[in-house]
Each structure stands twice: as structure tokens, then as C-alpha cells.
Amino acid sequence: MTCKSSSKKYAVGVDLGGTKICTAVIDSDGRVITETTIPTNAAEGPERVIGRIKGTIRHVIRQSGVYFDMIAGIGIGSPGPLNWKTGEVLSSPNLPGWDRIPLRKIIQQSFDLPTYLENDANAAAIGEHRYGAGSGVDNMVYITISTGIGGGIICGGRIYRGETGMAGEVGHMIVNPGGPECKCGNKGCLEAFSSGTAIASRMRERLASKQYGEWRKDCLSAKDVFEAAEKGVEAARKVVQEAIYYLGVGVLNLTHLFNPRIIVIGGGVANGSPFVVESIRQFVREKAFRGVAEAVDIVPAGLGALAGVIGAATLPFVREDENR
Ligand SMILES: [Zn+2]
Structure with missing residues (x-):
């Protein structure tokens, strides 16, 4: 019997962030057909932001040239906390005014397409697992280091959500109680x-x-600090060393907890400096139990800056497979 969904070779992904909304149409091989990014203007509140999400979905579908009936569905990656089962965004420090907003239902009703909502880091982990650095692997941990630190855990080939969907909060792992x-x-x-x-x-x-000297304290970004460290500014070197040391501690803990085949490290901070991933790798090689250290590869994300939106667009394909 031919499965009805087999003709649906495309999916739409929305990576909803506090500052920008990235939307894409991908095909079932994970290739991006078209992609667009617009500002969230989160301060304007949920109604306006949702209006922009709908507009950008319409825009990418039109721009992709893909027929509507070839689209398997829409996946949305959103900052948490959220309820992936009911599809509600509960509240988010990055999205002021959002409180139990039934985002999945709103988008599903607007487009009449199966729609899925997932924590943004979980969506990126799902994308990396299907199409990126973790492709073909059963046990994987994904960490994203950008404005915040998030993560997603793939156990036995599936995302591990925990009892209430909040598993994988690797950024809030305590690495030094003091x-x-x-x-x-x-x-x-x-x-x-x-x-x-x-x-x-x-x-x-x-x-x-x-x-x-020229380092002005009011306009510093993490990138500036890395650059200063490379130039030998002592204060910057100390901050970077400390940040990397604790990333090593965190990743070591994850390695011992999950005994993964691969740890994928993404996000702006890690993408900006290959030396971050290399330092973490060395730390884990030195400190992890041998059997665990030998099993794991620690690698940069394969999907780069598009991991979030590709991950979101992967959701309709993955959920379809899960339900099969
Ligand atoms: Zn915390």
C-alpha cells in the first residue's frame, strides 16, 4: 500500500527566537529550498509576532515554488518552557507577554497542515541527528552555546524529553555551586x-x-572577548579559559551520564572558534573513563547556523516516522 505521506517531500520550519524568526522550506533529504529571516520585534507581543510568523510561512512557501499538497507539515522550534504535547508556549523570558499561547493550534488552523511545536534546542538536536553531524547515530548529545546554553538528548535514536518534556537543560547543570x-x-x-x-x-x-586600552566595557560581545584573548589581553584570556574549562566539566558530566556515540556542539560561541570544540575534546579525553572516552566523538554541529530552522522543519518528517 502506498503511504499517503510518501508524496509529501517537503516541510516548513520556523525557528522562533527572541530577536529573529528564521523560516525555511526543506526537502526530505534536509536540503534547504528557501530560507528567510525577519526580526521578531518581540516587544510588540504575541499577536503581532504570530502575525509575522504566518506571513513568513506564506512567503517561504510561495518563494520555494513547492505545491502546497507536497508539504508534509510545519515544525516550530520555540524558546521554552512549552508543552510539546498540547503545542502551547507557556511563557518565555525572550517572548514578553506570551503565556499559554496555543501556537501549534493557531498555525495549524491557519494553514490546514499538520503542525508541531518543540523546544528550540530539541528541534536543533533532532535536525543534527537526522541530517547533520549525528546522522546514523543512536546515542547523541547536542549542546548549543550562544546567548544561552541549551541542549537535546537523543537516546536510542529518539529525542529524550523526560517526564514533563524538560529534559536536556544542559545549560542549568551546576558545574560549580559557588x-x-x-x-x-x-x-x-x-x-x-x-x-x-x-x-x-x-x-x-x-x-x-x-x-x-580600547576595550570599552559597554559594547562587549563574547566575540570581542575571544578576539581580545587571542591578542593576549590577560583579562580576556582568563574569562575565555574559565568558560572553556566549565564547558569541559559540563561535557564530561554528560559523557559519563549518557555514554553517547557523539556529542555535537553548536551555537554562535562554538562556531566562532574551532578552538572551543578542540579544548573540550582534550579535556574529556584526559578525564573521562576509558570505555566512555573511546566511544565518543566530540564534533562541531554539521548544520551550522541553520541547525535551528532545519531542525524545526524536520519535525513533521520525524513525527510521521514515529507514528508509523
Ligand atoms: Zn541556571
Whole structure:
């Protein structure tokens, strides 16, 4: 019997972020047919943002030239917390005014296509697993290091969501209980040391007490700090060393917990410097149990900056397979 879905070779992905919305049409081999990015303007509230999401979906479908009835569905990756089962975005510090918004239902009704909602890091992990660095692997951990730190865990070939869908919060793994306060309220989370935001703010703290030539404390990004470290600015070197050390600790813990075949590291901070992944790899090689260390490869993300949107677009294909 021919499966009805077999003719549906395309899917739409929406990577909803606090600053931008990236939308794409991909084919079932993970190739991006067309992609577009627009500002979220999150401060305008959910109604306007949802209007923009609908507009950008219509735009990419039209631009792709793909017939509507060839589209398997729409996948949305959104910052959490959210309920992937009901498709509601519960609330998000990055999306002001969002509170139990039934995003999946709204989009599904607008386009009359199967629609899926997933935590953005889980969506990226699913994308990397199907089409990126983790392709063909059963056990994988994905970590994204950008403004924050997120992650997704693939166990036995499937995303591991935990009891309430919140598994994989690798950024809030405590790596030093005496460490700086995290925005979650705890102290010493990995995110409080090693996210792009943390790297910039820890540099600012160091600069507050001293003058460092042209390094202005009000316009620093993690990228500036990495560049300063490369130029030998001592304060920057210390901040970068500390950030990488704790990434090593975090990844070592994940390696021992999950005994994965592969750990995929993505996000702007990791993509910006190959030396981040290499340093983590060395740390884990030195410290992990031998049987675990020998099994794991620690590699950069294969889908690069498009991991989020490709992951979101992967959801209709993956959920279709799961239900089969
Ligand atoms: Zn935290």
C-alpha cells in the first residue's frame, strides 16, 4: 500500500527566537529550498509576532515554488518552557507577554497542515541527528552555546524529553555551586560561566576595576572577548579559559551520564572558534573513563547556523516516522 505521506517531500520550519524568526522550506533529504529571516520585534507581543510568523510561512512557501499538497507539515522550534504535547508556549523570558499561547493550534488552523511545536534546542538536536553531524547515530548529545546554553538528548535514536518534556537543560547543570548567579536563580550553572552573555558580562566585571586600552566595557560581545584573548589581553584570556574549562566539566558530566556515540556542539560561541570544540575534546579525553572516552566523538554541529530552522522543519518528517 502506498503511504499517503510518501508524496509529501517537503516541510516548513520556523525557528522562533527572541530577536529573529528564521523560516525555511526543506526537502526530505534536509536540503534547504528557501530560507528567510525577519526580526521578531518581540516587544510588540504575541499577536503581532504570530502575525509575522504566518506571513513568513506564506512567503517561504510561495518563494520555494513547492505545491502546497507536497508539504508534509510545519515544525516550530520555540524558546521554552512549552508543552510539546498540547503545542502551547507557556511563557518565555525572550517572548514578553506570551503565556499559554496555543501556537501549534493557531498555525495549524491557519494553514490546514499538520503542525508541531518543540523546544528550540530539541528541534536543533533532532535536525543534527537526522541530517547533520549525528546522522546514523543512536546515542547523541547536542549542546548549543550562544546567548544561552541549551541542549537535546537523543537516546536510542529518539529525542529524550523526560517526564514533563524538560529534559536536556544542559545549560542549568551546576558545574560549580559557588559560582556566579544564573538567571534561573541558582548559582554556578554552566550557562552562568560559558554562554555568550556570561562571557561578555564576566569580562565587563573584570574591566570595571581596570582600564584595558580600547576595550570599552559597554559594547562587549563574547566575540570581542575571544578576539581580545587571542591578542593576549590577560583579562580576556582568563574569562575565555574559565568558560572553556566549565564547558569541559559540563561535557564530561554528560559523557559519563549518557555514554553517547557523539556529542555535537553548536551555537554562535562554538562556531566562532574551532578552538572551543578542540579544548573540550582534550579535556574529556584526559578525564573521562576509558570505555566512555573511546566511544565518543566530540564534533562541531554539521548544520551550522541553520541547525535551528532545519531542525524545526524536520519535525513533521520525524513525527510521521514515529507514528508509523
Ligand atoms: Zn541556571
